[in-house]
Amino acid sequence: MPILPLALKSLLNRRFSALLTLLSIALSVTLLVGVERIRMEAYNSFTNTVSGTDLIIGARSGQVQLLLYSVFHIGTPTNNLSWESYQELAADRRVAWTIPISLGDSHQGYPVIGTNQDYFRHFRFGDKRQLELAKGRPFDGVHEAVLGAEVAAKLGYQMDDAIIVAHGAGKVSFTQHDNQPFKVVGILRRTGTPVDHTVHIPLEGIEAIHLGWIGGRPMPGRQITAEQALNKDLTPNNITAAFVGLESKLGVFHFQRKVNGYRQEPLTAILPGVALQELWRLIGMVEKALLTISGFVVVVGIVGLLTALLTGIDGRRREMAILRSVGARPYQIAALIIGEAGFLTLLGALLGMALLYILLLAGQPLAEAWLGLYLPVSAPTLMELALLGGVVLAGLLAGIIPAWRAYRNSLADGMSIRL
């Protein structure tokens, strides 16, 4: 096509306005694909807040509620799970491992959970990643604590610091278990999950600090020191929930039915993956809204292109008449315009992607440190490619309007150059 090199030269001749159009398309593409990528990664990391756990067991409740308190430590359980029931269920031959957790206390607003060493052994998040210690070791003694990364960073705790657990979940708590401090023996590596915001102590520790308490209040004059506590029986009566891994995934629904129909007490077992997805449907609306908005930004970019092309057309009538006089066909005149629109959007899309990757490379450590969001610098996904294709297509379609006008002009003007 003899007209294409001309299209390029013509565009270069108007490089300043072309550059602005290009830039607005590129930036809108960066925004669109960036939002899509963050959305996908947020979804992935959210739905993998817990992975590798087949079931979560707690007192009878809705699945989102159980998920909220057992995984996100939000809200309070209506009831507990008795130690006997937990022991019995854990002994089922289909069960490979369990992690008991006990909630209800806090430290400076961060939830404190009681658990055992199986937590460090079996808990998985993200892409089946295991918890890793940045410093120290898992707890061993009753009065030892392992901190989530965020807790340690925000409160500035070091190894061997002593921390006081407060009763209840509030930030300002009037009842402190200050007679039994805990020693920091380990700090976990950042996970981007609620684990970062959690203080982990042994179940026995939870039991120890509540000795001498009745109905959530300390009995006056019956304060017990750490040394005294160690001589008592620290087996818990209740726990809040248990994470369960099964020997075989095939048994999940069968075991879930067993738990849900448990005779001794009303229990609920949820599949964390399913519950997380249900929860995402509730909160994921925000991300969808964000994607929609960035879609509109692209529309604004395309409208800018359309405006630039349309105003260009009238100034280029003379050029079109000259081209017609040397034998350019009307469709070639139209192709000149559509080619320009397509070229600008394609280049804009590529530029936008390049910019996105630069931002990803530069912003990856920040996103991980601040949001706990790991943004992989990976090849574009199918969805992202589809978005890019959509942008280029929209650019080409937008080019049809000025091209049609140029086509009509070039037919109507005939041999006269109308200004």
Place this chain on the structure above:
Amino acid sequence: MTQAQSPTPSPAIRLQNVGFRWPSARHETLALESLAIKAGERVFIEGPSGCGKSTLLSLLTGVNRPDRGRLEVLGRAIGELSGGGRDRFRSDHIGVIFQMFNLIPYLSMVENVTLPCRFSRLRRERALSRGETLEREALRLLEHLDLHDAALLHRPVHELSVGQQQRVAAARALIGAPEIIIADEPTSSLDAPRRTAFIELLERECRAEGGTLLFVSHDPSLEGCFDRTIRLPEINLATVNG
């Protein structure tokens, strides 16, 4: 085949009972009973503004097609060709010079001259048979039109004077030796001495390339430079204006 030896050259343009109305107009702009222009003739088409000169040229170049009648250019009934066929015919056989703003601002002087060769293989081959490259042929024509100053060649075309621009346009019309050169008031933006100088150059080059020249103007004083004058209002039966 015997026609080649015939003493009278075959007509470049023959036109019979042709009528044309712009789609937006109520009446015909042109109604011509008959008109013939011989090959190699240099014809002056004269008439006041708005009498339909440019409209006639748009029919001859196949940009528009007559609503009725028969129009032959170089023996081809171009009204019967398809749109694409007429465009190809124009690019192969007709060179056009406009009143002004003839040049494409983002192309160099030489690129402007060789523009028709992008669209017509015939003219590209003819141009190549004269010069070794299109550029050399363009330079040859420019030199014939008194544009041999090397410093000019590298200037952006919009920095050329109007007279220089018109000569570049003439070189573009002439490249690849099209049979017909059409000039639509090419001198109306030039002052009197440059006007005659331009017409003389154009005439000389048309003669050298063997083309038929149709030169249109509203200025009757130019008539002396041409073989023949056609006064359009005298032959146009559609006198109704507007």
